[in-house]
Amino acid sequence: MDYIDYIAMPPVRRFGYRIDRGLRSLPRRLGGTLAKAGAGFVRLGRGIRAGVREYVGTFRQGDARTRLSYVLMGAGSLFRGQVVKGLLYLFLQAAFLVYMVTFGLTQLSLLPTLGTAVRKEVWNEELQIFEYIQGDNSMLILLFGVMTILIVLAMIRVYLANIRTAFRNQQAKAHGAALPTIVQDVLNLFDKNLHATFLFLPIMGILTFTILPLIFMILIAFTNYDISHQPPASLFTWVGFENFRDIFWDNPAKSRTFVGIFQWTLVWAFFATFSNYILGMILALMINKKGIRFKKFWRTVFVVTIAVPQFVSLLLVSRLLAEQGAMNVLLGYLGIGPVPFLTNGLFARVMVILVNIWVGIPYTMLITSGILMNIPVELYESARIDGAGVTKTFTRITLPYMLFVTTPYLITQFVGNINNFNVIYLLTAGGPLTLDYYQGGRTDLLVTWLYKLTVNQQEYNLASAIGIIIFLITATFSLLVFNLSSSTRKEETFQ
């Protein structure tokens, strides 16, 4: 279709056309994303090859000082007048070597087995007590092993930078150019290399408190670190994909629990997302309707409820809905017997969705208000002329428009609900418990199950495996977001 045809369409049809086009091109776009991911790996491989080529090539072309910096870091700077820089490199190399010899190498060598020496009890004749001889601690070996690997990788980067500096210095000297002094280098850190300065601390923080623990936990999923293999009393070791096999096939109790909880997670995410979305939008429409007064008052009333911290409001609601809670007292006045709001599986599932509406609608109201105002008025006018009523206008214009504009937000919400720990944990703690499930309850999501397995049961291996599965689910949906949001942007330019 040509642009001129598109422009000639009435606005409603133009809009329908855009949605249709967006959805139809979705498979192709997803394919494109996969291809892009593949291309990324190819690029990575090429990058490594180019790096190796540079490493070898530089050695061939390098003079004595450049070559010396292959074994003695900083030589290329130190012997060309950049004393401070050279010494810094040298110091780093020394520190690294000391670390590796005294600590790192041992940890790395223990990594394949995660330790072999079990803690022993020995009877001490003199003191008449049992004494413990400390064995290996698998947990610490794994943790320090991962840490050492990260340090080695960082060091490789520094090492390559050192060679590059040496070669650049050599070339500069060959052309008769002056080498940057230490003052210039420092000044550059606030100008040309500002990114290095600004990102140093954040990246260190993320490395220590996100990446290191994450790699550690991912690796735990391939070990047997559970309640009967707790260091320091006993060792744990690598078991390959056994935990995943347990979850999917081998262990009926675990796989039944996983399938049940997984289904409920998706059902919950679906209902929690769309109930909030649609009802929140209707609330926003009502408050923003022409002729409704005290708009600010209404908005504030609903904002107050989300401003109260969730652990207060949700814990409170869980007490309200308890067997002898205020809600049942109230129903008792009306002669209705105690309702098992949170103690019956089905009731509890419905209740968490309802309470989630209570928690979530104000958010949607806040967010959609602005977008609702932006819906082209002509859409509504042409609908009114065609004789559409309120319901029809909502289902045919408002909803499709909003769905189209806010798809990325919606999918983000969906992913957020898959991982919605607070609402479930504070309200029911995953209960009511059931014997059908392995350490889980009827309202447990994958994340709350993960939490319970970690904190209460110390089944770290199973919990980590679930964490990886959650990641895969989240990643799939997030991939969708990026495809759809890029689609919106493209369609927007078409307009």
Add this chain to the structure above:
Amino acid sequence: MKRINWRSSLSNTVIYLILGVMAILWLLPIAWLVMISFRAEPGAWTPYILPKTLTLDNYIRLFSETQLFNYPRWFLNTLFVALMTCAISTILVLMTSYTLSRLRFRSRKGLLNVGLILGMFPGFMAMIAVYYILKAMGLSQTLIALILVYSGGAGLGYYIAKGFFDTIPRSLDEAAIVDGANQNTIFWEIILPLSKPIVIYTILVSFMAPWVDFIFVSIIMKDNYNNYTIALGLYQMLTRENIYRYFTQFCAGAVLIAIPITILYIIMQKFYVEGVTGGAVKG
């Protein structure tokens, strides 16, 4: 014409009715919270709704009976952690998002992708490992550990602020460079003063995190009651052994911290909406 007027005023009345009922439903639990906080009879459950006697005792006991549950101390703990976290992570978030948004360097794309992937793992999956890392540093069960954990991952929260920095025109930087400014001064003296809404938003968000989190605190503090924060402390009051005695005090304590947070929230709702919709709709 008259018919339309009649119809619209009817529909407005219906809407007022619905809004009114909803407002009551939404405020009811909060009203209940306030009411219980003044109730004299102990216990989580009473066979009646309205308290028999009202009292200020729950508020007073919160500050006087501090042997087991030291509310004032928890409050100061939380305030301390919140202020430190706020200072550290605001700076980290702003620096990261500025760098990723406006500076061009080789590994920028790669870093953005890594940030994206890291955000997809469930946040507390790694908390046990975090605990042992802190223990290895000799910091477990301390407030410093808490500050480190809250602000350590701050660099990953760049998304919303980056969206904001993206919208500031590039010509400003270019003009400043012509005038001889370096990149560092551009950030502090030109871009930051222009970014007040996002700075305020970042400050408020990072300030509020320690007040509402109880998961990481419970992992890090274990049984060190003295270093609890408000959230975890209040959570402890509702365990099976404590709930009968402390339920009314829990409500009083909750009211006390809900007030400042609510005020902060109402102030920042504008920035919140701008931040979230800006990021979400633009994609």
